């Protein structure tokens with residue numbers, strides 16, 4: 001198959017200046033990491049990170065638990081800020097920001113140091129300390145990064161909750177973490193409307209006795225209630241803040257953040273990342289994959305509520321000393337030219353976005369990008385879902401003018417950093433393939449028993465060895481950690497993705513093999529949506545599957561059976577969609593709800609989502625939104641299948 005696919009080799013001009021130039025250079029790095037991992041990572045850690053105390057050994061592997069740079073003391077906030085202040089980066093722009101209404105800020109490393117020190121000293125003064133937990137529920141403003149870096153400075157474990165999550169989802173996360181601190185804002189701007197974050201936070205915090213303090217940033221200026229004793233305006237705390245707040249020397253394995261992501265049950269998993277290994281791999285992949293140069297303006301369009309925002313807006317770029325651009329709002333506000341205007345205005349060199357965004361913008365026509373000067377671009381990136389060849393080709397031709405390599409980056413919340421992607425000056429691209437693994441990463445495509453599949457054969461994607469930025473466990477649930485990642489093939493990391501490797505060694509990711517959907521590059525569990533639906537008083541049962549969608553990759557399709565009674569299904573369809581938005585967040589709202597008297601089940605009562613997937617994928621049963629489907633035939637079929 002691979003020989004049928006065109007390869008786009010690294011352009012000679014690009015390769016000549018690349019951080020890793022030519023296949024031999026990539027291979028040398030890869031081989032060294034594979035043969036001598038301790039030496040490879042040890043040398044990099046020494047060179048690339050600041051240490052208050054050096055580690056004793058590089059890693060300790062007690063499957064499935066790993067520690068990196070054991071015994072060392074460091075601090076990621078220090079590595080992202082303080083370390084840059086004694087050289088030419090002192091007055092370099094660290095964060096370049098544009099708000100949706102068009103306001104802008106350019107924050108130098110020195111200024112970032114001042115902002116982070118002031119905020120950290122406010123938290124410290126209120127008694128927050130290493131090991132405590134903070135929830136960050138903020139719009140895409142520089143203070144969101146300041147809050148993350150201030151927590152990291154003191155060793156407060158932070159958990160950023162995407163502003164699109166509802167108060168219910170926020171509450172579940174506060175409770176699970178028993179967070180003492182919530183950092184939020186009055187609101188943020190999205191498509192010209194205010195997203196009222198403090199209102200949602202207020203709703204969430206009722207019934208969360210662990211929360212002692214809630215810090216509120218004024219962003220939109222709208223009126224929000226403030227609860228005496230608990231709520232504090234950021235600017236009030238800041239008024240008397242000290243600027244002297246040194247970074248705490250923290251153990252290499254000190255918990256840095258917990259990021260909740262969807263698993264195969266109704267309860268999200270709290271992915272735990274720790275300090276030193278995460279910092280190193282996030283910074284190295286900035287150099288390897290994004291070919292970062294001192295003078296680059298780098299823009300990742302993710303939200304900081306997702307892992308991409310953690311590793312590739314905040315921690316990776318700042319640890320690598322980059323200028324990282326942050327944009328608050330929607331790609332289509334006030335029109336479909338917004339992204340291209342930002343690239344032109346700030347002379348962006350590296351642009352990293354999702355296939356969903358590319359497809360959505362592609363549909364609007366070439367006149368939008370063509371109205372802007374995109375000649376500053378030199379590298380394009382893609383993340384979150386497989387990119388289809390048509391979108392790849394458009395990205396390459398219309399945005400990159402055929403000149404910019406595209407890095408298709410495969411990774412997960414769990415992996416912390418990019419694991420499979422081309423080094424753009426070394427590895428040629430094949431549209432739709434993440435290409436080759438990063439140094440130190442040993443992926444394989446295997447069968448059910450863990451045996452390697454041959455070239456071009458589909459199987460499960462696994463990773464053979466632990467890597468520095470790997471998740472360490474699930475917050476408060478080591479058993480689920482073992483079960484979810486290390487039990488399918490005992491002792492081997494199971495990604496949950498299907499893949500194949502072609503004869504050139506290129507990896508092609510084929511999608512999830514579990515009950516996880518990917519909607520606009522956002523991970524969503526079928527069970528999470530089902531649990532939300534069955535909490536509605538009219539719903540007896542629900543089954544959710546992903547259906548293919550032209551723009552968002554997948555869309556949520558829910559099969560619902562109702563409790564006995566008279567129902568206006570048209571009205572209920574609308575109500576249930578809204579209900580899911582309230583329970584989880586607007587991005588989880590089902591595109592389609594199909595009412596049915598029964599759901600196909602096995603004899604033991606398990607819903608057969610496989611059959612439902614067939615229905616939505618192959619349309620073997622016709623049906624409109626809110627139509628009543630007779631699932632009885634399928635139910636009988638399913639039962640027969642189970643018997644046979």
Ligand code: PRX
Nearest residue numbers: 383384385386408409410411412413509523
């Ligand atoms: O299925 C893969 C898909 O997204 C999943 C991880 O989702 P999440 O933890 O939310 O992280 C997304 C951002 C890193 C993976 O298991 N995925 C991610 N990147 C790609 C991808 N599928 C194909 N190609 C990619 N480049």
